[in-house]
Amino acid sequence: MSASARRSDAVQNRTRIVEAARAALAESHHIHLNEIAKRAGVGQGTLYRNFPNREALLAEVYRRDVEELVTTASALLAEHEPVEALRHWLDRVIDYAEVKRGVLAALEPAAWQDLVAHSHNPIEGALGHLLNAGKAAGSLRADVDAHGVLLLIAYLSRLDRDEWESTARPLMNVILEGLRRQDADR
CATH class of the missing domain: 1.10.10 (Arc Repressor Mutant, subunit A)
Structure with missing residues (x-):
């Protein structure tokens, strides 16, 4: 070989x-x-x-999910209108959040805090890219920013594991609908 x-x-x-x-x-x-x-x-x-060790493997799972989530934003915008791209991206955030919850539960606090600190800015940047495209197209509200939307999304982490499947996606849809301009064509 x-x-x-x-x-x-x-x-x-x-x-x-x-x-x-x-x-x-x-x-x-x-x-x-x-x-x-x-x-x-x-x-x-x-x-x-x-x-x-286990921590190195879990950290790599987390890093790859973050990388995929960040790179997906531009690809989705190339394929879809901004609101639809954002919808697909938020759907991926649900999957990412489920894995993130597992990684954070399995790692020591110092290890996961370091991972989260390094992933926050790239994720916020990707979301900002999606939001700016929607604002430029006139389909998303102009008075929201990526930081505020991430704060809303972060509250999903308070869901219990047994209610995640039935509740996370409907709540993410509420967030998306709240981001739409009310006077925009749907």
């Missing part, structure tokens, strides 16, 4: 491990590395070569 094929295989293994951990977090806050290795189809040695 060539060096580039080994590197490609290593990247695929790392990606499968992160995806397996993300799926496990969506099911429960209690994840075990041996279960993640099995789900990813890799040995424990491969898992530990990529992630020396």
Whole structure:
């Protein structure tokens, strides 16, 4: 096997491990590395070569979700009108928030505080990009900003895990409807 094929295989293994951990977090806050290795189809040695401990793996899951959430904003605006792009992005925020809750529950406070501190500005920037596009198109209110909307979204974290599925999306729809200009065409 060539060096580039080994590197490609290593990247695929790392990606499968992160995806397996993300799926496990969506099911429960209690994840075990041996279960993640099995789900990813890799040995424990491969898992530990990529992630020396549980915290490193969870931090990578979180970082990748933030990166995807941030990069998705521009892609959605390229495909949809601003309000619809924002709707799709907020839907992804729900999925991100569910994983974030699992990561934060599984990490020590110092570790998750550092992760959250580094993710706040990029997420606020992505949301600001979406809001500015909607304001420029005349479909979103001019008197809101990304910081204020993130404060509203943050309250969703107060939902209990058992009410998340039935309540988070309807509440996010309330936020979206509140962002629309009332005199704009729907």
